[in-house]
Amino acid sequence: MHNILLILVLGVCNFVLSQNKQILYDFSEIPQSLMVNPGTEADFQWYSGVPMLSGTSFQAGSSGISVNDLFANDGLDINDKFRDRVINGMSPKDDLSGNYQIELINAGYRGKNTDNFYSFGIYNEGDAIGYWFQDYALLGYEGNADKLNKRFDLGDLKTRGEILNVFHFGVSKKIDNKLTLGLRGKLYSGILDFTSTKNKGYFVTNEGQNNVLANTINADMELRSSGFVVFDAVNKKGGSTGDIIKRGFFGGDLGLGLDFGFTYHLNEQTVVTASILDLGFIYHSTDVLNYALKGSATVEGVEIILPDAINNGDTDFWQDLIDEVEELVPFEENNKNYITFRPTKLYGSLRYNFGEKIESKGSLDCNCNVSGGNSYRAKYANSIGGQLYVINRPRGPQAALSAFYLRRLGNVMAIKAAYTIDKYSFTNLGVGLSMQVGPVNLYFMADNLLAYQNVAASNYASFQLGINIISWGKK
Amino acid sequence: MKKIGLFCVLFALMLIGHSCIEEQDFGQYDDLSVIPKFESSIIYIEATEEVINLAPNTTFYSQEFDFNPFSESVFADRVVDGVITYELENTTSKDLDIKLEFLDESGVILDTEIFSPIYKAPSAVLKREVVYGNTGESLDIIINTSKIRVTANNLSDNSSVSTQPEPLIVLKSSGKFSVRVK
Numbered sequence: 082m083h084n085i086l087l088i089l090v091l092g093v094c095n096f097v098l099s100q101n102k103q104i105l106y107d108f109s110e111i112p113q114s115l116m117v118n119p120g121t122e123a124d125f126q127w128y129s130g131v132p133m134l135s136g137t138s139f140q141a142g143s144s145g146i147s148v149n150d151l152f153a154n155d156g157l158d159i160n161d162k163f164r165d166r167v168i169n170g171m172s173p174k175d176d177l178s179g180n181y182q183i184e185l186i187n188a189g190y191r192g193k194n195t196d197n198f199y200s201f202g203i204y205n206e207g208d209a210i211g212y213w214f215q216d217y218a219l220l221g222y223e224g225n226a227d228k229l230n231k232r233f234d235l236g237d238l239k240t241r242g243e244i245l246n247v248f249h250f251g252v253s254k255k256i257d258n259k260l261t262l263g264l265r266g267k268l269y270s271g272i273l274d275f276t277s278t279k280n281k282g283y284f285v286t287n288e289g290q291n292n293v294l295a296n297t298i299n300a301d302m303e304l305r306s307s308g309f310v311v312f313d314a315v316n317k318k319g320g321s322t323g324d325i326i327k328r329g330f331f332g333g334d335l336g337l338g339l340d341f342g343f344t345y346h347l348n349e350q351t352v353v354t355a356s357i358l359d360l361g362f363i364y365h366s367t368d369v370l371n372y373a374l375k376g377s378a379t380v381e382g383v384e385i386i387l388p389d390a391i392n393n394g395d396t397d398f399w400q401d402l403i404d405e406v407e408e409l410v411p412f413e414e415n416n417k418n419y420i421t422f423r424p425t426k427l428y429g430s431l432r433y434n435f436g437e438k439i440e441s442k443g444s445l446d447c448n449c450n451v452s453g454g455n456s457y458r459a460k461y462a463n464s465i466g467g468q469l470y471v472i473n474r475p476r477g478p479q480a481a482l483s484a485f486y487l488r489r490l491g492n493v494m495a496i497k498a499a500y501t502i503d504k505y506s507f508t509n510l511g512v513g514l515s516m517q518v519g520p521v522n523l524y525f526m527a528d529n530l531l532a533y534q535n536v537a538a539s540n541y542a543s544f545q546l547g548i549n550i551i552s553w554g555k556k
Numbered sequence: 557m558k559k560i561g562l563f564c565v566l567f568a569l570m571l572i573g574h575s576c577i578e579e580q581d582f583g584q585y586d587d588l589s590v591i592p593k594f595e596s597s598i599i600y601i602e603a604t605e606e607v608i609n610l611a612p613n614t615t616f617y618s619q620e621f622d623f624n625p626f627s628e629s630v631f632a633d634r635v636v637d638g639v640i641t642y643e644l645e646n647t648t649s650k651d652l653d654i655k656l657e658f659l660d661e662s663g664v665i666l667d668t669e670i671f672s673p674i675y676k677a678p679s680a681v682l683k684r685e686v687v688y689g690n691t692g693e694s695l696d697i698i699i700n701t702s703k704i705r706v707t708a709n710n711l712s713d714n715s716s717v718s719t720q721p722e723p724l725i726v727l728k729s730s731g732k733f734s735v736r737v738k
Contacts, residue, residue, distance in 0.1 A: 152580040159584040224592030226732050292597035293643065293730035382597030382729070385706065387607045387617055398621050536577045 100140060100180045100208065100426065101470045103483040103499050104513035104526040105545060107344075107354055107430050110495045111515050111524045112189055112549050115200050117428060118356035119251040119263025120342030122458060123198045124441065126554035127190040128522075135547045136184035136204070140528070142505040142541030145175035145213055149538035168222050171213045173237050174476060178210035184547070185246075191554075196255040200265075203249075205329065208424065209242030212476060225286045225296070235282035235300055239475050243421070244273040244308075245363070246329040251340065258457045263342040263356070269423070271334030271363045272325060273308035276421055278475040292381035299377040300410055305419050307334055307365040328367070336363030338423055346457040352432045352466075359423040366418040376410035427471040432487075436462035442492045442553045462489050468499075479504060493517050501528070505541040508532075513545075522549040590738040591636055598640065598729040599656075601706060605648040605723040612714035620659070620705040627661075631735065632699035637689030638733030644682040646674045648723040649716035652709060659703040667697040671727075673711055677720055688733075698733075 106117045112128045113136045114121045130136060150166050151159065182204050189200030216233040225233070251265030282300035289295040308328060314320030327333070338361020344354045383398040390396060439460040464487040471480045481503035489495045494516050501509040506529055513526035525546045532539035608616050625631060646652060653672030657665050674682060689695045708725070 148580060149578060152582050152584055154579045154581040159588050163588055163590075220592070221737060222590055222592055224594040224735070226593035226595040286595065289597055289600075289728075291602070291726075291728075292600040293641065293728045294595060294597045296596050380596070381600060383599045383621075383623065385599070385601045385619070387601075387603035390619065391607070391617060396621070399623050399625070534576065537580050538578065 100424070100472055101481045101501065101503065101543075102138065102545065103468055103470060103481065103485070103501050104497050104511050104528070105138075106356075106428050106468060106470075107432060108487070108495070108497055108513060108515065108524075110489075110517070111522065111547075112200070112551065113184075113187065113524075113545075113547060115189065115198075115251065115253060115263070115265075116187075116204075117358065118342035118344070118354055119200075119253055119265040119340050120261050120344050120354065120356060121253060121263065122255075122261050122344050123189065123200075123253055124553065125189065125191070125198070126552045128188065128549050128551040130184055130187035130202070131548040131550070132186055133183070135187045135202075135549055136182065136545070137547060138543070138545035139181045140541075140543035141179045142543075143175075143177055144504045144540065145171040145177065147538050147540050149535060152537070164222075168218060171215065173213055173215045173234075173239075175213040176210055176474070176476075177213070178208075180206070180208045182206045187549075198253045199251070200253070201250040203246060205244070205246050207242075207244045209240075210474060211240035211242075212237070214238050220284065225284070228286065230285065230287055232283040232285045235284065235302060236280050238280050238302070239278050241276040241278055241421070241475060242274070243271065243363075245334075245336075246270045246272065247338075249340075259346045261344045263340070265340035267338035267340065267359070267361060268331075269334075269336035269338060269361065269363050270329050270331050271307065271336065271365060272328045273312065274334065274363070274365055274421060275304065275306040275309070276419075277302070277304040279303065289381040291384065295379050295381045297377070297379040298410055300374045302374045303371060304373075305365070305369070305371045307367060307369045307419075310368040310370055333367050334363050334365045336423070337361050342428075349457055349459070350434045350461070352434065353430070354432070355429040356427070358426040358428070360425050361423050363421050363423065364418065365421065369416045369418055371415050371417060371419070373413045373415065374410060375413075378406045378409035380406060422473075425473045428468065430466055430468040432464050432466035434459075434461035434464045438462075439489050439492060460489060463487070470503075497526075506532075509541060511543075517551070520550050520552060522551045523547075524549075588738055589736075591734050591736050593732060593734045595730060595732040598731050599704070599706075599727070600729070601654070601708070601725075601727040603708065603725050605650065605718055608648060608650050608652070608710045608725065609714040611710050612712070613710060615707060616710050617706065617708040620703055622702065623704045624702055626698045626701045631733075634735045634737070635689070635695060635699060636734040636736050637687070637692070637695070638698070638731060639688065639692075640686045640729060640731045642669070642671070642682075642684045642686075643728040644671055644674055645724075645726045645728075646679055647677045647718060647720040648725055649676050649718040650710050650712040650725075651676050652711055652725055654709075654725075654727055655705075655707040657705040657707070658697055658701040659705060660700045661702040663703070666700055667693065674725065676712065676716075677718055677723070 102117050105114055108114045109121050146166050151162055185203040187202035191198050214237045216237045220233045248268040249265050253263040255261050280302040284298050287295045311324050338359050340358045342356030346352050468483040471478050481501055483499045483501040485499040487497040497513045499511045508531050509529045510531055511528035515524040528543040529541045652674045656669040658667045660666055688698050
């Protein structure tokens with residue numbers, strides 16, 4: 082049982098990730114690229130994702146340790162590995178996080194004004210991050226003995242997570258031959274949320290004023306949550322799974338968000354793009370349960386001061402001490418509503434297209450001759466470029482930088498390879514493949530392929546896949 | 557260029573197809589040992605010379621009180637060993653003795669720590685360390701302690717006067733215990 086628990090914990094720790102969809106970004110053959118930049122140039126007449134199968138993505142990574150770091154059969158003492166690689170090897174900036182998205186519905190169509198392309202759908206998303214709680218681990222591993230005046234930082238507890246459904250509607254509008262703008266509105270329906278990101282305080286042992294030692298706790302901590310009450314009820318057979326589903330369809334917490342994006346052709350072959358996603362919030366007002374620990378107390382053991390103690394002969398010194406600490410540092414529960422801001426993401430890219438031009442597939446005549454009016458929007462066989470990704474996290478922005486090469490094989494297949502550097506990996510090579518078989522579009526992407534040499538040593542893993550039906554209209 | 561594209565696909569498929577995992581030994585978890593050491597003050601007793609003078613040649617303070625931190629399961633089930641350190645400083649003009657008795661829930665005396673005599677000022681600070689576990693005293697004393705009885709006796713008269721500005725008898729104590737977390 083212990084082993085199973087450990088594997089689960091380390092599994093979670095090992096799979097930490099950053100939500101970066103660097104391969105999907107600006108991969109305009111795939112309709113889902115509109116989800117990471119609503120200003121992507123879509124040349125479809127319409128598309129429809131296969132419900133539940135149109136888009137599944139999973140990402141996980143760890144900037145700290147991997148399973149292999151601890152459990153490799155390398156003859157080293159586990160205690161040495163644990164001390165060196167976990168306790169002394171990680172810092173509070175190391176994080177453990179994960180993200181998944183499953184599209185329930187995704188479709189798009191071109192408007193009567195063919196400059197406008199609309200897309201909409203619903204997806205379910207889960208996202209969580211936990212930073213390494215270093216001082217808590219140090220206190221639990223070594224204790225406070227012989228650490229006089231060492232302040233154990235209670236702010237090292239920093240974590241958040243959520244599960245929600247997102248209902249979205251977006252429009253991508255061709256402004257002129259050079260510029261496409263995109264906007265997507267989102268309604269968030271929160272199912273589950275927990276957040277504890279603004280903790281402050283410390284625990285310290287000093288020389289006592291009266292007694293030998295003084296233990297002081299100074300805490301300003303809070304864990305806010307919503308939805309767990311429902312999950313708890315289902316676990317205890319007191320509720321139905323329908324209650325959980327209801328929360329995902331406007332029966333729980335609600336929020337609003339926006340995505341913006343654009344694609345701009347600097348010249349016939351050079352393109353710059355950018356997008357900002359999930360600029361929004363969720364108001365948690367249902368099934369809220371918060372815990373708080375706030376106050377300051379110093380303890381120097383049971384104190385018997387005479388003559389006061391003689392005058393109060395029946396004093397319960399120990400219980401009085403407990404009561405005093407609980408009064409000074411109360412642990413409280415409340416049901417106050419709260420707001421969380423979504424982890425906002427920013428993408429940007431610079432792409433250079435070259436090689437032969439690819440003939441337009443549909444009725445939207447791009448008039449791709451070099452001298453033609455729409456020559457800016459011509460697709461080329463090759464693209465090369467760089468991308469930037471930034472996500473807002475509890476300890477500040479996290480960035481990733483990618484270099485990519487995209488190869489189109491006619492209108493049938495496109496392949497994108499990317500090298501990405503971020504806090505999780507310096508050797509992240511990923512490949513994405515989009516295949517068009519008649520109206521059926523299949524795509525698959527995977528990251529950090531070199532890690533497949535030894536999955537246990539991987540600090541990052543991600544994949545995305547999906548199936549769509551696409552029409553470009555009649556020629 | 558087509559060859560490059562095909563190569564990319566084949567490369568990816570090859571990597572995925574040949575994904576593997578080096579041998580892991582999760583049994584190592586059983587060998588992981590986590591035994592932090594915690595320390596804190598335990599009891600502080602302070603009495604003025606005026607209080608001591610109330611009872612010449614006899615007991616000036618005796619009190620039994622609940623003391624549960626050692627018997628709490630979170631500690632009692634996990635403690636490995638430890639040491640309690642006592643420090644006594646007497647700046648009064650009296651010779652004294654102090655007795656600490658460790659009692660279980662039903663009042664049975666598990667152990668007694670006697671400090672006697674504690675000489676009047678000027679005298680050195682008396683320090684004593686009592687080790688529990690391993691080759692020291694039995695850990696059962698600690699983990700079964702639910703009450704402590706303090707008895708303090710004045711071994712002198714009630715007429716002497718200390719030359720110190722604030723004459724006191726002070727007993728300080730702290731504990732340092734190793735606790736097995738894993």
